[in-house]
Amino acid sequence: MIVAEHLRKRFGDVTAVHEVSLRAEDGRVTGLLGPNGAGKTTTLRLLYGLMRPDAGTVQIDDVNVIADPLGAQAKVGVLPDAHGLYPRLTAREHVRYFGELQGLRGAALEQRIAALIERLDMGGIADRRAAGFSQGERMKVSLARALVHGPNNVILDEPTNGLDVMSTRAVRKLIRELRDEGKCVLFSSHVMQEVSALCDVIVLVAGGRVVARGTPDELRELSGHVDLEDAFVELTGIDDHRAQTHAEAPS
Amino acid sequence: MTAMNAMNGWLTAVRIVLRKELLDGVRDRRALFSALLYPLLGPLLSGLLFGFMADKQRDAADVPMPVMAADRAPELVEWLEAHGVEVVAAPEHPREAVRDGEVPFVVSVPEGFAASLAEGNPAKIELIVDGSRNDSRAAIGHAQKLLGYYGQELASQRLLARGIDPEVMHPVIVAEVEVASDQELAASVFAFVPMFVLMATFIGGMQLAVDATAGERERGSLEPLLLNPVSRSAIVVGKWLAAVAFALGCVILTLVACVAVLEYTPVRDLGLSLDLRVPALFGVLLAAAPMALMAAALQVLVASFARSFKEAQTYISLLVFVPMVPAVIGMMTGLERSIGALLIPGVGQQIVVEQLLGGGAATALDYLLPMLSALVVAAACVWLTAWMFRRESVVFGR
Numbered sequence: 001m002i003v004a005e006h007l008r009k010r011f012g013d014v015t016a017v018h019e020v021s022l023r024a025e026d027g028r029v030t031g032l033l034g035p036n037g038a039g040k041t042t043t044l045r046l047l048y049g050l051m052r053p054d055a056g057t058v059q060i061d062d063v064n065v066i067a068d069p070l071g072a073q074a075k076v077g078v079l080p081d082a083h084g085l086y087p088r089l090t091a092r093e094h095v096r097y098f099g100e101l102q103g104l105r106g107a108a109l110e111q112r113i114a115a116l117i118e119r120l121d122m123g124g125i126a127d128r129r130a131a132g133f134s135q136g137e138r139m140k141v142s143l144a145r146a147l148v149h150g151p152n153n154v155i156l157d158e159p160t161n162g163l164d165v166m167s168t169r170a171v172r173k174l175i176r177e178l179r180d181e182g183k184c185v186l187f188s189s190h191v192m193q194e195v196s197a198l199c200d201v202i203v204l205v206a207g208g209r210v211v212a213r214g215t216p217d218e219l220r221e222l223s224g225h226v227d228l229e230d231a232f233v234e235l236t237g238i239d240d241h242r243a244q245t246h247a248e249a250p251s
Numbered sequence: 252m253t254a255m256n257a258m259n260g261w262l263t264a265v266r267i268v269l270r271k272e273l274l275d276g277v278r279d280r281r282a283l284f285s286a287l288l289y290p291l292l293g294p295l296l297s298g299l300l301f302g303f304m305a306d307k308q309r310d311a312a313d314v315p316m317p318v319m320a321a322d323r324a325p326e327l328v329e330w331l332e333a334h335g336v337e338v339v340a341a342p343e344h345p346r347e348a349v350r351d352g353e354v355p356f357v358v359s360v361p362e363g364f365a366a367s368l369a370e371g372n373p374a375k376i377e378l379i380v381d382g383s384r385n386d387s388r389a390a391i392g393h394a395q396k397l398l399g400y401y402g403q404e405l406a407s408q409r410l411l412a413r414g415i416d417p418e419v420m421h422p423v424i425v426a427e428v429e430v431a432s433d434q435e436l437a438a439s440v441f442a443f444v445p446m447f448v449l450m451a452t453f454i455g456g457m458q459l460a461v462d463a464t465a466g467e468r469e470r471g472s473l474e475p476l477l478l479n480p481v482s483r484s485a486i487v488v489g490k491w492l493a494a495v496a497f498a499l500g501c502v503i504l505t506l507v508a509c510v511a512v513l514e515y516t517p518v519r520d521l522g523l524s525l526d527l528r529v530p531a532l533f534g535v536l537l538a539a540a541p542m543a544l545m546a547a548a549l550q551v552l553v554a555s556f557a558r559s560f561k562e563a564q565t566y567i568s569l570l571v572f573v574p575m576v577p578a579v580i581g582m583m584t585g586l587e588r589s590i591g592a593l594l595i596p597g598v599g600q601q602i603v604v605e606q607l608l609g610g611g612a613a614t615a616l617d618y619l620l621p622m623l624s625a626l627v628v629a630a631a632c633v634w635l636t637a638w639m640f641r642r643e644s645v646v647f648g649r
Contacts, residue, residue: 050477051643070480078478084471088278089271100267101479129278145475 001026001184002076002153007046007056009039016042017053018208024186024201026152029179031199032188035236039208040188041081044157047186048078060153074102077151079159083142087131091122094130095144102149109148116144121170136167143174154178156187160194172198192229206236264481268489269496272463276497282458286497289454290504293447298512314390316397317341319359324376326368327360330401349379355387356380356394371409444509445604448502448535449574449597452543453550455501456494457567460550463490464636465563468648477646484637487551491633494547502539506532531607538603538618541625542574545596548632549573555636558648577601593620596628 002024009017017039024030032040045051047058049069058065058072065072085094092113099109117126120140125133130141139159147154156175160168175198178185189195195202196216204212204219212222212235223231276282319341321328328338342348345357359377367374376398380391407417467473476486510532550567557563577598588606593599599621603613639645 048478050474050646070482073478074480078475080474080478082471082474084475086275086470086472088275093271093274097267097271098475098479101264101476101481103480142475146478 001059001061002047002155002186003059004043004047005057007043007053007058009042009046009051009053016208017046020046020056020205020208020210022203022210022213024153024184026184027179027182028200029175029185029187029198030201030203031195032186032203032205033192033195033199033232034188034190034205036190038190038205038236040190040205041157042208043205044078044155044186044188045080048076048080048155049073050080074149075151076153076155077146077149078154079142079146079156081157083138085130085133085138085141088129090127090129091133091137091141091144092117092126094141095148098145099148104149112148112150113144116147120144120174135162136164136170139163139167139171143171151183153184154186156185158189159187160189160191192232196228204232204235211235211237261482261485264485265489265492268481268486269492272459272490272493273496275462276459276493279458279462282462282497285458286455286501287504290447290451290501290508293450294444294505294508294512314355314393315339316394317345317354317357319345319357320362321360323360323362323364327376327401330404331397334397334400336397345379349381352381352384352387355384355390358394358398368405444608445535445601446575446579447505447509448539448604449542449577449600450571451501451505452498452539453546453571453574455498455543456496456547457550457571459497460490460494460547461554461560461563461567463493464551464554465557465560468646469560473646477640483640484633487633487637487640491547491551491636494550495543498543498547499536499540502536502543506535534607534613534618535604538600538607538613538621541622541629542597542600544629545625545632546570546574548629548636552632552636552639555639555645573597574601588617590620593617594624596621596625599624 002022004023005021007017007020008015020039020043022030022032032043034040042051046053046056047060047065049058049065049072052066060072061075063072063075089097095113095116096109099112104112117123120143122137122140122144125137125140130138133141143156143159146156159171159175163171175185175187179200187198200215202212202214202216202219203210212219214222216228219231219235220226220228223234225231225234315337316331317340318324318328318331318338321338321340331338341357341359342353345354345359348354349357357379359379361375361377364374364376378391378394378398381387403420406420410417410420467476477483549570553566553570554563557566574597577595588602593602593616599617603617603621606613606617
């Protein structure tokens with residue numbers, strides 16, 4: 001379970017996250033939905049402890065992320081915004097490296113690697129070097145190394161970005177399976193269809209704030225639009241949110 | 252107990268990162284290339300150069316001596332031949348021939364040479380040379396020396412004929428007293444060896460240091476790496492040690508290459524020998540090791556500081572000149588062995604390595620002082636890098 005309260009993060013003069021609180025439950029897929037530049041990636045970085053918030057708290061299971069980021073990182077598997085690979089290592093070596101850093105050893109580690117290779121259908125690329133991998137293959141390796149320690153919580157930053165249909169389906173299938181295993185899955189996206197197809201709960205962010213939250217049905221109701229995309233536009237206030245941030249700048 | 256566990260965990264993380272970086276480095280053709288090729292290239296080139304020099308020196312004695320109008324000085328020709336010189340006829344246009352380098356010099360006997368000799372007047376003899384030609388210098392020197400001896404011999408004969416001891420010609424005898432051991436002389440010629448060794452500490456780990464820091468960030472693999480529950484200092488130390496390993500490998504290869512060059516090329520004919528026995532080599536390695544620690548630490552720090560891979564490479568290739576400064580000063584003027592000099596990283600190592608290769612013994616202090624200063628610099632750099640890796644602005648490259 002991931003709980004964040006009143007998060008705030010500034011970079012110099014720019015406030016990327018104004019006020020974000022959210023709650024991602026176990027056994028649920030929670031979607032962080034918002035337009036580009038809404039502060040999704042920064043919010044996620046605050047959640048998995050790679051950035052420190054200027055204000056607010058984050059809790060992953062029973063660990064306070066700000067006080068014990070390393071402890072939190074053992075409990076969460078993350079596909080971050082940047083998920084580059086080492087071109088000279090094979091897919092298997094990538095997963096093994098991260099598994100070792102997560103504290104896995106020996107037969108347990110090798111078993112875990114074999115299971116992930118099977119699950120993500122990576123048999124064909126397991127022992128090839130990453131230099132020539134396609135987008136989909138790179139994504140699979142990134143997911144496998146994020147999940148190698150079998151974390152209870154999974155945070156994915158735009159996991160289907162740039163993937164073709166088959167790879168997107170594979171990722172969606174994985175997300176559903178993780179939920180069915182009772183894990184807490186939190187992922188971000190700017191694509192409506194993606195979120196509506198997968199999420200149990202949607203957290204809608206714009207301009208660094210949470211503007212709405214609820215099930216897809218609740219959001220439709222809240223906005224008064226039947227079409228979720230219309231609801232998205234209405235609730236994020238894409239048209240007037242620029243004016244709003246400008247008005248706030250002097251304070 | 253928990254402190255012990257934490258320490259063990261930290262060391263384990265260092266080992267995991269180190270192993271991965273070494274595997275990555277060994278598969279990186281560029282990293283391997285600079286670590287493997289450099290140690291061979293430098294010594295080989297200088298081996299060829301010195302071999303060439305030795306050849307010239309040896310050949311100087313075997314060069315036939317072109318004498319113009321040899322019939323005017325039959326005694327001279329006879330004397331030269333008696334001293335093992337092959338006298339040949341001079342080319343038709345001696346000046347042009349010398350200028351064009353066909354022959355290194357021409358001895359020309361002017362008219363009246365024999366007459367002047369017979370009268371006891373100074374008899375002129377011409378040596379036609381081209382002073383701008385470096386490659387004839389050894390042969391000319393040899394000819395000058397021979398002709399000088401011939402003159403001295405004639406003078407002695409004349410004095411004897413007048414009943415005077417030829418020794419009066421030498422009221423003062425300048426005797427050079429060489430205080431340098433042969434090995435020290437050799438070391439001054441081979442000042443390039445310490446320079447190669449110290450440069451190897453910078454070149455060996457260069458690519459790996461850039462790839463593991465600036466490269467890691469540019470590839471976007473830094474963020475996932477830092478998401479593992481290990482401390483940033485363990486990650487930095489692992490990367491640093493991998494660069495150190497490459498640097499040390501490069502140092503060892505350089506030493507091996509230098510030994511091979513000195514053993515198997517005509518360098519020995521220069522009459523020089525360098526102390527390349529096993530203990531001296533281990534001493535050099537011991538002196539160079541702290542330098543490798545420092546060089547890799549500097550590189551990791553500088554590369555982490557750079558905004559991009561390219562920028563890091565530029566900075567780091569400039570860093571290579573750091574060990575060259577004391578080495579060049581050492582070659583030009585010789586470095587004074589003092590506590591202060593020993594404490595300057597790079598200079599201290601240069602002094603110790605020179606001393607070892609010169610057959611001198613290095614005291615414990617000679618090892619300790621430069622080691623101490625290099626370790627302090629290395630520790631400071633690693634600490635700073637770990638601090639930078641904890642900064643969001645560095646991790647996310649803002």
